[in-house]
Amino acid sequence: MLDGKEPILALAPMQDVTDLPFMKVISSYGSADVYYTEYFRVHGSSNLEKWILESITKNPTGQPVIAQMIGNDIPSLVRSAKELQQYPIVAVDLNLGCPAPIVYRKCAGGGLLREPKRVDSILGALRDAISVKFTVKTRIGFDSTGVFDELLPIFAKHSIDLLTVHGRTVQEMYRSEVHYDFIARAAQAVSCPVLANGNVYSAKKAEEVLQFTGARGLMIGRGVIRNPWLFHQIRHHRRGEPIFIPKGHDVLQYIRTLYDAVRPPDIRELAQVQKMKKYLNYVGLGVEPTGQFLHQIRRATSEVEFFKICEDYLNHDRLMPLEPFSLGLKETDVMAGEHL
Structure with a gap:
């Protein structure tokens, strides 16, 4: 997949959404190339959540699955990464982007972006412990983008295999426009493939983001909940084929x-x-x-x-493109409290 010519289309890890049943539904409408699990919560006394493991052990999609972890305790992250590699996954992913206050206040997810040196240590330990692919999903900073230039060399230093960049800071949540220029900077700065993440809601938008950022592919979450045909539509658009529009x-x-x-x-x-x-x-x-x-x-x-x-x-036969009528306040309200 990493060596192929077509863009990688990934279903984003969405807490309480991308479980086994949801993966099965999406795979029947136009499957992603790769699926990410909900995040495994990792700490000193944690165990791998059984319901999340089912999306790996009972994967119905026919496509590879990446297991995502969230946490900040290095021994626990290493332990969990080793345990996860006993299951049929193609990669272990570290969440550096979750913007939920309950998460970042514990210095996990997006909260770790306030401590680049700690990120450096975590990535080094995990790179040594992970023999499958090692991937990272990040935002472009916590409360400002100034730290991004410090983070990119850290990602490069540890030879991660894939980097997903959501083009907002943690504190921007889902309120702002996506800063696609920072995703483009990441695609230029690191040697591994980069996936662009954030507000891809149509085949046309997907192509615009790919062209602007130079990313190797796209990670899509909310857009696929709204429109399960989206991956299918993106592939058809790129091939110049008629795009299916649902009624x-x-x-x-x-x-x-x-x-x-x-x-x-x-x-x-x-x-x-x-x-x-x-x-x-x-x-x-x-x-x-x-x-x-x-x-x-x-x-x-x-x-x-x-x-x-x-x-x-x-209950009608009118075409429904399923593009959001509002990307402003209404969508921000919807996002409140979600870990997407």
């Missing part, structure tokens, strides 16, 4: 498929409806521009009510 009833069927796929056994109806709102927060941004669909969905309390609202807006 309303296609989107409705996707929601039905997702509802059934992510429903745990014995879950209460209300809890399942609440769970689905997490996904519909993203899908809804591409349904209609007024916010009424999301307003109604967020107030649904039963399966019948939930699907009645979906049918009211989606």
